[in-house]
Amino acid sequence: MAESRYMTLNMGPQHPSTHGVLRIVLDLDGERVVAAKPVIGYLHRGIEKLAEGLTYHQILPLTDRLDYTACMNCNLGYTWAVERLLGIESEIPARAATIRIIMAELSRIGGHLIWLGSHAGDIGAVTVFIYAFREREWIYELFEDVCGQRMTVSYPRVGGVSQDLPAGWIDKCRAFCKEMPKRVDEYERLLTNNRIWQARTKNVGTLSEADVYEWGLSGPMARGSGVEYDVRRVLPYGGYENYDFLIPLGETGDTYDRYLVRMQEMRQSVRIVEQALDRLEDGPIMADIPRIAPPPKVDVGTKIEALIHHFHLVLEGFDTPKGEIYFPSEAPKGELGFYLVSDGGPKPYRMKIRVPSFSNLQSMVRMAPGRFLADMVTLVGTIDICLADVDK
């Protein structure tokens, strides 16, 4: 075997900064990276294949396990997709739709907080990590109050949401919205104008607009390079067209710009949550479609018809019209798309998930060569990957 003049270094799958089980095979010339090859698949669970044997309701908890830093967004992306397949989008009650927007945006903030904490921590600012997790904890407490779960929430249902907001929750959420922008200011005081932070992130991992199209990047990875692509705005869904929010864009497309974009997105998400809280009206939280929505729990225990109804729904699921749809939604990391093929039965014939982390991770090959080894952790951080999301 020919001796290479480069040192091959396995970064991962067990390494403090690879955010799970990413493995990057690096060819190093001293500390310079000559080539970087991401190796994935250590966390593959075959979610797409598993889905083919489950009814549409049963698939929902699997979607929690996609991007576990923002489970709610994955749940919602899936339920919205199924609803479009069923053609019942217009029948979702207003209250349920508004609650979903609140949850999606809270979850987006949570996802960005994890990104911020780990990204800053990788670059050495460990304190920011703890600050970010303090607010994330707050969001998870809000989730826990609503549905009893913190991370893997499985909160939405096809046709609505599983539970109504508990008493006093709206005030708690408002308190969070009031405080959160101040906390973002706090993070920014530590980082934005910090010379070291700028030295580490400016002109590192620069991606041009052409790169974004070439590599199929989405989310903050695309917006950081000035590509105005946000599914919430381009292909509005779930009522986003009625909300007032800005889409922050970067100019140079480097790590620093992507950092600024994500920080602004947190502020914008808070704005959306506040608007949604104002619009929240009383009303049902589940669409009135008996073949999809389960009967009220009280009736299941007292009426035989409701019991049989429930039994059928759990055991057999609901049929979907024959056809196929692709439904994109904006997850914190980028475009999360569900491609569902139905043969008319209660289980999908095929479910393909377009996960944002997978496509975004490819840009590593473009960004890494010529950088230093120390920049690798910056790049992994700025791509904002979740390996559960990549490997599915």
Added chain:
Amino acid sequence: MLISLLIALAKILVVMALFLAATAWNTLFERRVVAPIQNRVGPNRAGPFGLLQPIADAVKLFFKEDIVTDRAEKFLYYLAPIISVSTALLFVAMVPFGPEVPSYLSTDNPAWNKFSMADLNVAVLFVFAVSSIAVYSVLLGGWAGNSKYSLLGGMRAGAQMISYEIAMGLSIMPVIMSASSLSLHEIVVAQHDVWNVFRLPWGPVGFVIFLMAMLAESNRAPFDMVEAEQELVGGYHTEYSSMKFGAFFVAEYGNLITISALIVTFYLGGWQGLPFVDVGIPAWLAPWLGIVWFAIKTMLLVASLVWIRWTFPRPRYDQLMGYGWKVFFPIALGNLFVAGVLIYLGQHFGIGYFG
């Protein structure tokens, strides 16, 4: 003669015991200082205020399995932690903790009459020599472990030390010129009227450069590229476990104290108190008060270094070398020139405050 020797031994015992204890509790100090910065409580389970935590940590380290990697360069692998700890301890020998001992403790040998283990007339050179040897522990440790991450850490250490040693040396020159001595005691005595850090214009500049260089020299965050957990896993000590790792750990926290002590000695007036507080202190107490002043200053500096560590991100290793060669080196050189002219004018023509 015998008495002198006994006094010397006693000093060594006392200083070493105190220093090692300070090192151990320094780990707790750092964790307790950083906890409020990070909205946490910090270790408070072992003993009151977590005071027994260092002991628990040490016991844990001792009982861990001591893994020696199969393909390690055995001799160097064992040597590196030894160098690391011994250099950390050697530093302490030079540090002046206080002024001349009070008359009821003094002997006929003036060399033993100082509050320090030894008052060497070339102490500054000794300190620099020891700090250069300390690099070997990182270099050899990184090489001997036979791991790529360790190797990269060792490599970084070499590059980092070269970039910083020069700026560090130059930033200390004005201090030596103004005191006209290489003895640390003389340097402190020369700061009786004004602490070096307040000697405009060269004092503050030299202080900042020396502080940064010392941080880089001791591999303390934000200049901890040599370990850089997030990049190099553990850097040079990736392959060390149990008490061999503990040795590096002790050295790091020991160095944190010694660099603070050295910065205090060179720039912050050493054991000199604030002028207005020293008035009316009886002669038998004054020397002991010097030790207190010295301890307070050192502790405050250690706390600030901890604060720095947990606030800043880590620069990249090429950026650090860039700062060293392109920023600190020229500034330190210019500073030396300015200080040289001023001190010459002061000492030969009585202009300024160096008469």
